[in-house]
Amino acid sequence: MIELQNVSMGYGGIELLTEMTLKLVPGSFHFLTGPSGAGKTSFLKLCYAELLPSAGFVNLFGQDVRQMGRDDIARTRQRIGVVHQDCQFLDHLPMTENVALPITVSGRTPDMAELRELLAWVGLRGQANALPPELSGGERQRAALARAVIMSPEVILADEPTGNVDWEMSKRLLALLIELNKMGKTVVIATHDLNLIRHAKSQVSARVLRIQNRRLHLAGADL
Numbered sequence: 452m453i454e455l456q457n458v459s460m461g462y463g464g465i466e467l468l469t470e471m472t473l474k475l476v477p478g479s480f481h482f483l484t485g486p487s488g489a490g491k492t493s494f495l496k497l498c499y500a501e502l503l504p505s506a507g508f509v510n511l512f513g514q515d516v517r518q519m520g521r522d523d524i525a526r527t528r529q530r531i532g533v534v535h536q537d538c539q540f541l542d543h544l545p546m547t548e549n550v551a552l553p554i555t556v557s558g559r560t561p562d563m564a565e566l567r568e569l570l571a572w573v574g575l576r577g578q579a580n581a582l583p584p585e586l587s588g589g590e591r592q593r594a595a596l597a598r599a600v601i602m603s604p605e606v607i608l609a610d611e612p613t614g615n616v617d618w619e620m621s622k623r624l625l626a627l628l629i630e631l632n633k634m635g636k637t638v639v640i641a642t643h644d645l646n647l648i649r650h651a652k653s654q655v656s657a658r659v660l661r662i663q664n665r666r667l668h669l670a671g672a673d674l
């Protein structure tokens with residue numbers, strides 16, 4: 452579904468990622484780790500066509516990203532849910548409306564029963580009418596996850612989804628992502644948190660990728 456073949460990319464003519472090859476098969480679970488600034492966010496952006504490779508091929512659901520027009524990219528993005536590192540919300544809208552934004556911007560009316568069910572799933576039933584500034588960090592992260600999955604994507608790319616929360620909340624977020632994977636979704640989590648990876652490995656069969664020295668490596672069992 453997402454395939455990178457000898458992909459390189461960089462900014463301002465300086466290469467950041469070199470010759471990366473990876474095939475994300477349906478239902479797989481991957482962690483992506485590596486030092487700060489190694490290029491984890493940039494890598495994820497390649498996977499949802501926010502960035503294009505400077506060399507090599509990125510294939511999303513059978514299509515080469517370079518051959519895709521704006522409409523193709525928009526359609527493909529509906530199949531990929533992204534939990535951004537700095538989850539942004541519209542502060543004047545209640546959480547239900549923020550979480551439903553992907554549906555409303557695509558011109559549809561959200562099903563309120565489904566929306567309530569989704570908020571309950573991430574443990575935010577009581578915050579449905581709250582405004583984003585009234586939420587804690589963990590609640591924001593869970594709302595970001597709900598927003599990422601509201602279009603029922605096949606793939607979930609989560610960029611440091613547990614970045615600003617304590618260990619209990621990290622485990623709770625991870626449990627939601629594992630639940631999504633058990634429902635058949637393909638999951639990629641970029642994280643610095645090796646404890647999170649160790650914890651996950653007792654519950655799910657996950658591959659760990661590491662970006663180091665601009666290249667993508669399969670991490671060993673030393674985690």
Ligand SMILES: Nc1ncnc2c1ncn2[C@@H]1O[C@H](COP(=O)(O)OP(=O)(O)OP(=O)(O)O)[C@@H](O)[C@H]1O
Nearest residue numbers: 462463467485486487488489490491492493494536
């Ligand atoms: N739009 C951009 N223009 C220029 N340089 C950028 C841009 N985005 C990222 N970079 C640079 O690319 C490098 C990798 O950034 P990226 O955010 O992909 O790394 P990361 O591994 O996700 O980092 P972190 O773990 O700190 O979030 C950094 O040096 C960053 O400054």
